Amino acid sequence: xxxxxxxxxxxxxxxxxxxxxxxxxxxxxxxxxxxxxxxxxxxxxxxxxxxxxxxxxxxxxxxxxxxxxxxxxxxxxxxxxxxxxxxxxxxxxxxxxxxxxxxxxxxxxxxxxxxxxxxxxxxxxxxxxxxxxxxxxxxxxxxxxxxxxxxxxxxxxxxxxxxxxxxxxxxxxxxxxxxxxxxxxxxxxxxxxxxxxxxxxxxxxxxxxxxxxxx
Numbered sequence: 001x002x003x004x005x006x007x008x009x010x011x012x013x014x015x016x017x018x019x020x021x022x023x024x025x026x027x028x029x030x031x032x033x034x035x036x037x038x039x040x041x042x043x044x045x046x047x048x049x050x051x052x053x054x055x056x057x058x059x060x061x062x063x064x065x066x067x068x069x070x071x072x073x074x075x076x077x078x079x080x081x082x083x084x085x086x087x088x089x090x091x092x093x094x095x096x097x098x099x100x101x102x103x104x105x106x107x108x109x110x111x112x113x114x115x116x117x118x119x120x121x122x123x124x125x126x127x128x129x130x131x132x133x134x135x136x137x138x139x140x141x142x143x144x145x146x147x148x149x150x151x152x153x154x155x156x157x158x159x160x161x162x163x164x165x166x167x168x169x170x171x172x173x174x175x176x177x178x179x180x181x182x183x184x185x186x187x188x189x190x191x192x193x194x195x196x197x198x199x200x201x202x203x204x205x206x207x208x209x210x211x212x213x214x215x
Contacts, residue, residue, distance in 0.1 A: 074098030
């Protein structure tokens with residue numbers, strides 16, 4: 001038996017499959033932490049996931065294995081798989097190549113039944129994607145973002161400084177709504193700066209997470 005096969009067998013031995021031979025797999029975005037879908041794996045689909053580095057599931061409705069994205073192209077590259085303390089559920093962290101849901105939504109969990117979902121990181125992720133799309137446009141006059149990037153890093157840095165000053169002035173003036181407005185402007189221009197210098201927002205999130213550790 002190869003080392004990879006032995007490692008896969010050892011991993012599967014820890015999983016408690018149910019009476020139908022299945023284990024629930026919570027699929028989570030590796031960068032944002034957003035839950036993308038809940039699917040099920042049997043031994044074969046988990047083995048294929050481990051072997052290929054992409055998600056494979058067992059379709060309970062069709063009664064067959066399915067490779068996520070095989071027809072849509074919306075594959076999911078696996079970065080890690082965790083097993084819960086009872087051994088009967090998985091968290092599969094992935095880097096998705098497209099929407100997780102067959103409806104075209106980025107996550108299958110898009111209908112709110114109660115409360116308000118946290119939007120902060122999702123909104124920032126969406127903003128960064130829009131800025132990247134604007135940056136890729138060949139016409140520098142196509143949008144404010146494209147025009148700003150075309151003017152160069154000095155102009156972008158100047159705008160970030162200006163918006164930071166506006167936030168400070170709003171805060172010193174105890175202007176709550178204006179502080180919210182100017183903060184949004186600052187985050188937008190900061191995201192443009194990230195685009196200009198090649199910084200990924202998840203690098204920033206990782207640094208924040210590192211700082212949140214034991215001191």
